[in-house]
Amino acid sequence: MIDFHAATEQGLSDLLAKGILTTDQELVIRGWNQWLEIHSGQRAEEMIGQRLFDVYPELRQRVGHYYTQALAGQVVVLSQRFHGHLLPLTPMLSGSSLPYMPQSVRIAPLRQGEQIIGTLTIIEDVTERVLREAELQRQVASLEALYEIGLGILSLNLSECLQQVVEKSATLVEAPLVAVVLRQHGGLHVVARAGQGELAHPDQVGGAVESVMRSGQLLSLSDLLQEPSLTPLDPRSRSLLVMPLMVGEAIIGALVVESTEPTAFDKEARRQVQRLATQAAIAIANARLYRELEEAVQLRDIFFSIASHELKTPITTIKGYIDLLLRRASREGTASPRDLQTYGIIHDESSRLNRLIDLLLDLSRIQSGQLELTLEKINLCDVAEQLVDRLRTTSQQHTLVLSCLQSPLVVEGDPLRMEQILQNLLQNAIKYSPNGGTITTQLDLQGGRALLTVSDEGIGIPVEARAHLFNSFYRAGNVSEAGTSGMGLGLYIVSRIVEAHHGTIHVTSELGVGSTFRVELPLSQGEEQPDR
Known part of the structure; x- marks a missing residue:
């Protein structure tokens, strides 16, 4: 008599943090470990004895051929990047907005001696890796946005550049309203906006912006109902960030980010807004400089230099820290292969952006006649x-x-x-x-x-x-x-x-x-x- 329990448990003591599913040759479930009970909500006694494709009929078309290969003696590995998940399990990591637990899956023949008696499926929760990769992609998107805004600065078209700032900001922090307010013509006016938010009064910027224009300090409010005097641009907003735009010591305006949800912006969102506000301030400063200079070509050269150096500083810092992490990982051997892969991606992307900035610096030197040669x-x-x-x-x-x-x-x-x-x-x-x-x-x-x-x-x-x-x-x-x-x-x-x-x-x-x-x-x- 075939002992599926013994075949399942033998040699698997190191896999207690993974799901282990075994079937016989007819794909009737014969093993359903405690990990699967916890993550699926299905008890082993309820699952054992049922056909796998009867319980999860959508698997027949998606992975039925892989189980056929396993019964033929082949081992199949299903990558999360291509398959997402095998079973519709709920992610257990707090704060995750994923509909299902991302899974890495290995489907192999289950053997007793030389005989294939069924299949063995090992399911690993890779939620943390997926979230880390998503965070990395978000950071790369942020760097790309800063780079694109930098190119917008070089265009010397202030309205287009500020519009790009608000649109990138709205995308990066997922805000329904982002606006740039500038002091001009004797008052404060919204000069660029993005998102679905509505302005209560186009010619009135509200108490929150006026407060920042007086103080010159970042204003972050998680619940506007607690601060009725600090009115937002959109009366429906419940939380906001207002970052002053500075040129030297002068406060020339503000970057405003609002949401209809309370506590919508975390520390990372505030850092994003600060970086984007810096870029917006650079754009405004450059545009004003453009109006003052007689030679447009000379001014464009200055813009290239300013923008390139402003972008190069954070990129150089990121590259320096990731080089340090790579050296430490190599010396101490404490980083996992996944962490090393993540470090490598950050290193390559920051190096790529650094090379692009070097091109801009060369362009500036050439057009300003400052390309020096050591012959x-x-x-x-x-x-x-x-x-x-x-x-x-x-x-x-x-x-x-x-x-x-x-x-x-x-x-x-x-x-x-x-x-x-x-x-x-x-x-x-x-x-x-x-x-x-x-x-x-x-x-x-x-x-x-x-x-x-x-x-x-x-x-x-x-x-x-x-x-x-x-x-x-x-x-x-x-x-x-x-x-x-x-x-x-x-x-x-x-x-x-x-x-x-x-x-x-x-x-x-x-x-x-x-x-x-x-x-x-x-x-x-x-x-x-x-x-x-």
């Missing part, structure tokens, strides 16, 4: 060899080929900027070759000048886009269709660096076949031409 003799072959070797370790999908002359190919240039040129061209070749392929870097001599060529087998560049490819903030149409991100600054910066070295850059391309970028640079004076 020295450089062997381009050495630069290319080091960079290609480095990229080979991180780009497994592509084949990177390097062809150099036997003799040094020496130019006079800035080492960091020479590396930046080649790195940008290679990274573009990788990015815009999503299906892999060969990327060839060739260094040669042509007409007494050094010739650097980077070719890929990627998506190619449309004919109409090639004339604009080296303009700032320009991106070809097929790039967006392919889903690749970017700001359209990399090639513009490369072209200006090449020009600063008295060189030229050209591109040839065939749509769907690939692209080739050619950079020509003068050889260092006094250097012998290398043998071909």
Whole structure:
């Protein structure tokens, strides 16, 4: 006689914090442990003896074939990211708004000796991981919002930028009303708003805003019924946040966030509002500066610098702390694989944003004529060899080929900027070759000048886009269709660096076949031409 109880309990003492469900070959439930009793509300004696698909008929279509595979001797792992949950269990973590407990599931054959007598299903509650990932996504969304607002600041269009601030704020803190109030024309006026909230009087901002404009301090009220004198913009609101907008020591306005629910905003929401208010204040300050300056180009350069530095400070802080956590985890070995994965995501995303900010800083230096070069003799072959070797370790999908002359190919240039040129061209070749392929870097001599060529087998560049490819903030149409991100600054910066070295850059391309970028640079004076 088959002893399902013994087969279920044997060797499973370490799985008491997981659900264990066993069935026979007919998928009749034979084991239902205490964890499942607690989380499903179904007692074991009520479940044992029933067919699994009779109790949960929706499972037949969703996972019936996986149980068939288990009875055939295969082990099936169902990831929460793709399957969500197996059984409709209630999440036990307090504060969770998830409808069902997120679950990681393993369905395996249940054996007695060499004989398969049924199935063994192990269910793990991954609610904490899902909530951590959701929190990480929220933090990344916050950084993305700050970055996009930063770009809005650079546009010098104050109304559009403030509208973006209120819309991003409403999304991030899930508020029905967000508004920017400014002191202008002798009074306080709402100049931008987002959400479904209604203003009681468009020309009256209420006691709460007036209080903040006097004090210059953040006002946070969890229940407006307790403070009848501090009236909101929307008379239906029950809680609010009002953050002053400061330019230097001057209070120029306020960012107002309201909700019809009491106690709607936690500490994290207050931090979000403070960061967004800072961005709104920067936008206002920059717009006023724009009206005072005679040269719009000069002012735009200042905006680039201000915005980039304002964004770089928090990103650098985040990156520094996550690097510290990674080093500590490596040294002490206390972090779980899931925590290490989370640290890695934060590190990669903050590094990506840091690189974008560096592009903005380079753009500012170029357009203000402050791009400084430290010239020295450089062997381009050495630069290319080091960079290609480095990229080979991180780009497994592509084949990177390097062809150099036997003799040094020496130019006079800035080492960091020479590396930046080649790195940008290679990274573009990788990015815009999503299906892999060969990327060839060739260094040669042509007409007494050094010739650097980077070719890929990627998506190619449309004919109409090639004339604009080296303009700032320009991106070809097929790039967006392919889903690749970017700001359209990399090639513009490369072209200006090449020009600063008295060189030229050209591109040839065939749509769907690939692209080739050619950079020509003068050889260092006094250097012998290398043998071909």
